[in-house]
Every structure is written in C-alpha cells, then in structure tokens.
Amino acid sequence: EEANLALIFDRYKDRFTSFPKEKGWMTEDLYKYQGFWHQSKNVVSVETVMATQDTFQALPTDIYLATLPKSGTTWLKALVFATANRNMYKDKPLSAHPLQTSNPHSCLPFVECEVLRTSPTYVNPHSPRIFATHMPYTSLPQSVLDSGCRIVYMCRNPKDVLVSLFHFANKLRVNSHDLMTFDVAFEMFTKGVIPNGPYWDHVKGYYKVGLEQPKRLMFLTYEDMKMDTAKKLRRLAKFVGYPFTEEEEAKGMVEEIVSLCSFENLREVNKDGALSIGIPNQAFFREGKVGDWRNHLTVEMSQILDQITKEKFHGLDLIT
Numbered sequence: 508e509e510a511n512l513a514l515i516f517d518r519y520k521d522r523f524t525s526f527p528k529e530k531g532w533m534t535e536d537l538y539k540y541q542g543f544w545h546q547s548k549n550v551v552s553v554e555t556v557m558a559t560q561d562t563f564q565a566l567p568t569d570i571y572l573a574t575l576p577k578s579g580t581t582w583l584k585a586l587v588f589a590t591a592n593r594n595m596y597k598d599k600p601l602s603a604h605p606l607q608t609s610n611p612h613s614c615l616p617f618v619e620c621e622v623l624r625t626s627p628t629y630v631n632p633h634s635p636r637i638f639a640t641h642m643p644y645t646s647l648p649q650s651v652l653d654s655g656c657r658i659v660y661m662c663r664n665p666k667d668v669l670v671s672l673f674h675f676a677n678k679l680r681v682n683s684h685d686l687m688t689f690d691v692a693f694e695m696f697t698k699g700v701i702p703n704g705p706y707w708d709h710v711k712g713y714y715k716v717g718l719e720q721p722k723r724l725m726f727l728t729y730e731d732m733k734m735d736t737a738k739k740l741r742r743l744a745k746f747v748g749y750p751f752t753e754e755e756e757a758k759g760m761v762e763e764i765v766s767l768c769s770f771e772n773l774r775e776v777n778k779d780g781a782l783s784i785g786i787p788n789q790a791f792f793r794e795g796k797v798g799d800w801r802n803h804l805t806v807e808m809s810q811i812l813d814q815i816t817k818e819k820f821h822g823l824d825l826i827t
C-alpha cells in the first residue's frame with residue numbers, strides 16, 4: 508500500500524500542489540480540491556480522492572458510510588460490520604468476532620483506499636460491498652452518484668468534532684514536539700480548514716440529498732445514536748438491507764451488537780497496537796461522549812460557532 512501511495516502521489520502531485528494550500532492539523536498541509544480541504548501523503552487524501560474519482564467503479568448494491576473525521580466513523584463502521592456479517596459469527600464464541608481483536612478500520616475499508624490495493628477488498632459478487640468514505644458528496648466518484656447505491660451519513664455536533672479533532676491531531680503530532688494550541692485549532696475550524704471540511708459544507712451536502720432522496724440516503728447523528736443506540740441500529744440495519752428478524756430480536760441480537768460495538772468494549776480491544784498506516788488503535792477512542800466541548804470552549808468560542816452554524820444551516824431543519 509505504501510508503494511502504491513507513493514506512485515499515486517507522484518501521478519497527481521503536479522495537479523494538486525498548485526491548489527490553494529493551508530497548514531494542516533497533522534504534519535501534512537491541506538489542499539483545497541473541489542471546495543474541500545484534503546490532506547496529502549495519507550491513505551485518505553487529495554491524491555487518493557482524485558485517483559478514486561478516475562478509476563473506482565461503484566456497483567448499485569454498494570453501501571457507503573459517509574462521515575467527517577471525528578464524527579463517529581469508527582463506531583459506525585463497527586455497527587454496520589457487525590450487523591451485516593452477523594450470520595457468519597452467530598454460532599461462534601464472541602471472542603472469535605473480528606471486532607474483539609481488530610480495529611473497526613481494519614474490518615471495513617475506506618473507498619479512498621481501494622486504489623492502493625493490489626487486489627480489491629471485496630471479491631464475492633453476491634454480497635453488497637460496504638465502504639466508508641470521508642469524501643464530500645459532490646466529490647464522490649461519478650459511478651457512485653449514478654449507481655443509486657445507498658449512503659448512510661453520520662453527523663456530529665461541530666463543537667465536539669472540533670474537540671475530538673484537536674486531541675486526535677495532537678496525538679499524532681506528539682512525536683514532532685509541536686503540539687497545537689486549542690486557540691489555533693478553533694481558528695482553523697471556524698475558517699473551515701479541517702480535513703474534508705469545511706464542516707458545514709460537508710454536512711449540508713449530504714443532508715440535502717437525504718431530504719430529496721430519503722430512500723437513498725439515511726442521515727444519522729452521533730448524538731441520536733448515543734441516546735438510543737438499539738433503536739437507531741434497528742433503523743440502520745433495515746436501511747442497509749439487514750433487518751433484524753423477530754427471532755433475532757427475541758434472542759437479544761440487537762443488544763448484543765450494541766454492546767460489542769460500545770465505546771467501552773472497543774476501547775478495551777484497541778488499547779494496544781496500531782493500524783498498518785501507523786496510527787495507534789487507541790487514538791480512535793478518547794471519551795466517546797456528547798458535550799465534551801464544554802470542557803474546552805470558552806463562552807465566546809461557543810457563541811461564535813453557534814453563530815456560524817446558524818448562518819450556514821439557515822433554512823435547514825438541522826440543529827446540532
């Protein structure tokens with residue numbers, strides 16, 4: 508994968524290095540492509556997005572789990588992976604479940620990473636492929652837009668996304684001895700300069716599609732998912748084509764998946780080790796709460812963000 512990333516970087520670098528550029532949250536700069544900021548030299552990056560747009564072929568049966576980073580991607584991956592594959596593991600001990608030993612990111616791939624593989628992730632033509640993506644709606648490959656495949660979007664309130672991203676970035680920057688201050692993080696977030704951001708444009712893009720085509724796009728929020736995970740999981744399972752049967756309900760299958768994918772369980776499973784790209788597994792599990800922003804934002808910062816959100820989401824029934 509690393510070798511392929513270098514090849515793809517070389518293939519696209521002449522194009523994207525002339526794009527508008529800003530200092531990034533991690534070590535790499537962010538480039539503005541099709542209205543959104545993307546990292547480079549990363550598995551999810553401006554060059555892998557461009558390569559995906561050029562080569563990836565969607566199938567109508569595909570399912571896409573779209574999020575902004577730090578909006579609950581890891582959790583959503585775990586829930587959908589456990590739901591879609593539940594028959595494969597139902598007669599085995601719980602300890603044999605992949606989510607009991609592997610990071611959800613190793614169980615369900617980003618579509619942006621398919622261009623890095625020597626052979627495709629999914630080979631069984633009979634079961635739907637499930638991909639995650641951080642791409643904004645308008646940058647999805649044309650074949651995804653044309654194929655009518657289902658999309659699940661999970662959004663999280665902007666203040667918690669900011670706080671989560673701030674801590675995540677500093678976890679990755681710790682080796683460079685150059686930690687970010689929260690003031691700088693806030694400034695960049697309000698300017699829209701976050702990976703795959705601006706926050707508001709990313710959310711709005713998917714939200715509008717969900718309003719127009721509810722059968723095609725299911726819009727979830729991290730906060731609702733936290734409030735009643737079982738209820739939301741039932742809806743999610745139905746939407747992605749794996750509804751729970753009465754028999755499964757009676758056996759407590761929904762609750763089983765909820766607890767397998769709980770923050771506490773996944774954090775424990777992922778307390779050691781790292782992804783192949785080097786990010787420590789534990790970096791994806793910090794607090795897992797709604798409203799941690801109260802411990803970070805000043806009243807003034809909170810008001811500024813509220814104001815921006817009000818303006819950007821004006822006319823939409825989208826309060827976060």
Ligand code: A3P
Binds near residue numbers: 574579581674793
């Ligand atoms: P915090 O930093 O607020 O704790 P992503 O997966 O998109 O990178 O988002 C990471 C955020 O989701 C982190 O938020 C992380 O703690 C939280 N998270 C990870 N797994 C979770 C789970 N199983 N349930 C709830 N939140 C989870």
